[in-house]
Amino acid sequence: MRLTIERLRTLVLASGVLLIAALVGFLALSKIKNKLNLKEIPHKLGADIQRQANGFVYTQSHGGHTLFKIRASKVVQLKKDGRAQLHDVEIELYGQDGSVVDRIKGGEFDYDQKAGIAAAAGPVEITITRPTEAPAVAPGAKPQLPAKSGPLANAANEVASGQIVVKTSGLTFDQKTGSATTAQRVEFAVVQGQGSSQGATFDSDKGQLVLDRNVELNVHRGRETIVLRAAHGEFERTQLVCNLTAAQASYRNGQAAAGRAQIRFREDGSAERLDADDGFTLTNAAGAKVAAPNGSLDFNEKNQPLQGRLEGGVTMDSVQADRSVRGTAPTALLAFGPDGQLKHARLERGVVLHSEQQGQNEPHVIRDWRSPVADVDFRNGAKGQLLMSSVKGTGGVVITGQSQKQGGAVVPSRMAADEVTGEFGDRQELTRITGVGHAALEQTTATGARQTTSGDRLVAVMASTGKQATGQGDLSQQIQSATIDGNVVLTQQKPGDAGAKLRATAGHALYDGGSEWLHLTQSPRIDDAALQLTADRLDVSQSSGDAFARGNVKATWLDETRRGKTAQGGLAFGGQGPAHVIAAEAQMHRDTGEATFRGGARLWQDANSVAAPVIVLNQSRQTLVARSAAGQPVNLVLLSGSQAGKAKTKGSGPSVVRVRAGDLKYSGAERKALLRAGAVGQVVAETAEATTSSNEVELVLFPPGNHAGPDGASAQVDHLTAIGNVVVTSNGRRGTGERLVYSGDNGQYVLTGTAGAPPRMTDPVRGSVTGEALIFNSRDDSVSIEGQGHKTLTQTVAPK
Template sequence: MQVTIERVRRWLVVIALAVLVLLGAVFGYARYRAHRFLTRLPKQLGIDVTSETNGFTWSQSVKGKTLFTIHAAKAIQRHDGKTTLHDVVIILYGRTVDEQHKERTDRIYGNEFEYDQPNGVIRAVGEVHIDLQAPGATDPHAAVAAARRAGSQDESQEHDVIHVRTSGLVFLQKLGVAATDEPLDFHANGVDGDARGADYDSDTGVLILRKDVKLRSTRPGSESATVFANRAELDRLQHKAVFNVAHFQSPERNLTADNVFLDLRDNGSPQHARAEGHVVMIGQDGSRVETPHAETNLSENNQPQFLKMIDGVRYTSETAASESRAVQVKFNKFGRAETADLSGSVRGNETSVVEKRSVSADHVNLHFSSVGKGPASLREIKATGAAQVTTTPLATPKGSGPASTVLSADTLVADLDGEGKLAHITHLTGEGHTAMEQTLADGGLRKSTSDHLDAHLSAPSKVLPANAGPKKPAKQEIPLESAVQTGNVVILDRQMPAPAKKPKSSSAATAATESHATAARAEFDGPTDRVVLTGSPRIDSGGTNIVADRIGLNRSTGDADATGNVKGSYASEPGRDPMHVLAASAEFHHAASSASFFGVNGGNARLWQGSSMVEAPVIDLDQKTQTLHAHTDHIDAKNTVHTSLLNQVSSGPPKASATVKPRPANGGVTRIVASDLLYRGDLPQPTAVFSGGARVQNGDGIIVSDVVTATMKPAADKTTPQAGAMMAGAVDHIVAEGAVHLQQTGRSGTGSRLTYDVAEGDYVLSGTPDAPPHVTDAQHGQVTGASLLFHAGDDSVVIVAAPGKRVRAETRVKR
């Protein structure tokens, strides 16, 4: 190859270019290595910084409204696109306007935050603080200074500020939501608390405490209280808070519920609370209230002002229990109950050391009284709608006194006295369908109904000791002191028979006896166990009916007294007329089955049965022995007993002969006037004995003697007394004794004994040997003998001579 200058020149140019390219490549590679080394060096040294700025501020607005502003004393831009902020204050304005606070702002602040601007995430590093409803700050430096000052608890106790301290907080800029899973504590205007995990929405202002919530009241002058909950939610715009599975504790009471809803004041204190689901309230004294729903108003110092419970309420305590559909309670300023309204099938009972009492009604209103912060004492019970109050004394020995007293009415109002366990009912009034019922320890019953009731119950006279047992019963308590019932009074008394000491057989047991009474007014006296009836009173007992102007009844013994226009009737055996009585006053003795009837002001009591009748100042009647005693209480009074007896009619053919004239009608009734009458109906042939001077008159004549005995027709079974036939039988015969005087038409006689056969009209007049009977008539003159037999209406006289003596007759001859 030929080498020329020109070719050499080309080679040199090519070599020079190659050297330049090689040098460029060498230098380029060296520069690449240096740049790569410098780029990796910060990361190898732990440095990810692209720029650093002092006084960083960044805001985000929507439609001219600023949503939040971030202030930081220093911002360091990192290589990974994130920014580290120091001494940060995030001011949140929210998108929702609070009507109460037009300039509402919240702030989040801490020493260091990591800001991921592309993703809109701000994450706190270390401890962070949140002030809800904090004042706004336009100067970043002023905001940082305010945040630092608010770091201490004393500075953060501002009105309307809730201060939260936590860590691990994440703020999502696009959503306006801050959240943490870490523990947190907070305080605001007298309330401290802590929880685990929280969510905060800056747009709505809602703060959610996720679990393990605990709040403590520290406001001076208010009741200390603690709230536990599984979850809590605070809506500051609506001034509401919600606690799930909540437990409220205070020195006065505890409350648990599935959910509690609070309405808050501007200062954050609760003014209204509503509890839902398994609500249980426990008082300081251990009393317990259970209900599905409850709501209350609270005062500034957390004291209840009003409490409402619905859908079933149950109350229990050491001494009382009640249940109803709804309850409303009003409290005084010290949180003590003033009134309580219970409605819907109200049932309640309470036990003091002196009595048990129970209340039932459709609606019950309770009134309480208290002194200062002292306990509330029940002072009045008003029950309406089928109201009933039952009291049972605890100090009643077995077998004596009332075992319980039941008072019922459409409306009952009871006044109470005494404190705590010594409280007892003292006064009770009832309106509409009132009833008062006492069950006795022996099984007896006393019941009275009326339109109106006013009762006073006795105060306990003995307090039972705490260890009192059945072996040492305390003094008997009679709960009813006095009572007045008016309007359509009806009384029922059921008395149990006294137990027999040695009963012959079980079949011999006596049945209980009942008595009924009606009146316009009844006045009860507890200590004497007596009731006074006025206003057309009437008593019905065992076939006996009594009416009078006024009737007094001893309910323990069954004895009674009546005054003013007394009228009575006694039922007799079947087929016979009842016995009737009229008197000015009367006394009745239940155990003896006896009664006494009295006249007044010279008048007589009157008793009659069928055609038989007795009138006397005093008539004593004994049904048990079938005796009647008519008499006077005045020693000097004579001939005060007037009696009419039905005459026995002859069962044989009438007597008729040439010498016997037909017997004239005698009117069928014998009238007897005496000073005393004793009737005995317990004999096979009842008798009526008239003494103190007796005068007998009927159609056959007049008999006057010292004593007259009227014998009634014998019963079919002569061995059986005529039970219930008091004065109802007809007179079979009459015996007059003493100074006997007989007066008939055209005939008169004297003697010491006269027997008169009422049915036949036959007389037998006798005397003594020294004073034989003597008869004078118009036909025979004077006749004397041992005994004289003659017939009513017959001119003949049969003279029976005494042994060894002659009869004597003096006949008058007409001229």
């Protein structure tokens, strides 16, 4: 588009030079009718002369001014047929200031007095020193010509600076009709170049000049030559209108052509307007073409284009070795700057741009731009090149694309916004895209997940390839960075999983194309199936869907069973309501369903909770892992209670089990928690009646719905098992052993040991007891001793 639009004015200016040159030549012949009536020549020389007159000069004057002067070496009056012959003729036409304006030379003129026709059978040369009639000025005054305005800015000024030389033969002038006609070749030379046509007619009465066929003009513009051709040309002198048929301008970087073109001129000879129909085409050297059924251009006094319009269905085509581009729009409006360079093009009423590319060993890429309106701005580049600066689509823009590697799946992408602006660099590669109003970018990640990012405003900076724009890859693969502001929403869905959709929201987002991470700030939030998460900042991976949360992290797992959904993806930590987590930061792996919380992490569901430096949740496996760090232990709190339906006695109400350990592993499927001493050195478990320390503790919860508290409270602890170096204290008693089992249902503690080290309990009042198993009942403070096949019950009363 750059070269063809830029050179379009050359077509118009070249047409003007050709027409002015031919017009002035035939205008000079029209002066013969008004000032030089050949019928009067014999009368001036002697009406009935039958002799030869050799070497004469005839001058015609009026009001003291010379109008014309005829020089001939010989005049022969042929009485028998009423004809006269002039040999070696030179006619000088003068202006009102007395200076020579035009000269006509011919070897022989033949004048038929009866028919009123003068004909030059041989060559005729016309030298024109001015392109138009001299203005009516005072006698002796010099004509005032318009100032010059550039090499091709004003054709009349350029012609006036030199001479126009017209050569032809077989010229016939009909005095009755005022027409001068030749069927022979007409050649002319002007300051800008040389031209020709085959046959021409000038009607002085109608002021009409007709160039019959094969019109051609070679115009020199610096080192460049522009060739203008037309099948036929007509010029209306009185209306200053030129009509060309099958016009074509060829230049170094392309061609411009029109089936029919009409050019309107001003009085000073400058072009005012060009109207083209029956096909208007602009083509550059690379084969890019812009075409429309109809087109028009308006020009200033310097013959520089001001504005233009293409309509009737504008098409733009560009085909290269591995890339093709086609654009369509019903209408295109063109605007030019003060220097005549194209500055702006506006495509209206439905714009479609389609491109395809597939290089060797490269993916097949298809992209489509659709918008009601598209505005293209241009700027001047190096070496006089006209470059695209930006393109802006309004009224709702949709850019779709797809990329497919050989034998691979089709990878789609889509960008949409109320307004989209693309900016171009020096190599005409896309450097920046801005979408405003309902901006959205859709793409497919490397893992096949479909991802959509939307907001009020989206600005994407494109990666520089260092080459001419190629369009390789889908749109997302070319983005170096992007910012999204206002109502930011990110959604990502795994392939083949219609239910699992990640949704992230924020006030601001920054995308890094190198790492393919999206950074969300200003109240960011993630919803992933049953998970809801907020933080000061969220980082989401485009490729995997993984996320990092930093600062004031808060997460909630909803109870999917209460929402009529399966529990998959939720979290059950002994309760039936939502589970909550707070931490300083969190990391989530979407493929594995694992979330890691660090820095003062705490999780709770109903009355059950766990606090630790690190908590790791796996939604897929329904597991929880907690770890200590820097001397900070894992703290677990679970609800315990008595069997439903029993009378409330001491210990029959719900109580709390508190455990402090080095690490924790919990399985929601098994409803089992395993705590180990780890770096803390021992596991400490506390109930309302006793405190236990050991190497590890195992907690098993009742199945869901069993032994739940009122109104669906947390499920209670079924039993607690402490293993290894067990020490239990309760109400002054102290027991030691290798294994302790606490039953939340009946409130009993069973302490056992090994054959070499049986369990032992020390009572401050009764002393020490031992046996194979020591059973402490928290409801009545009784202790049972089992050993050697019998059981002994010991009642003790511990000091309060």
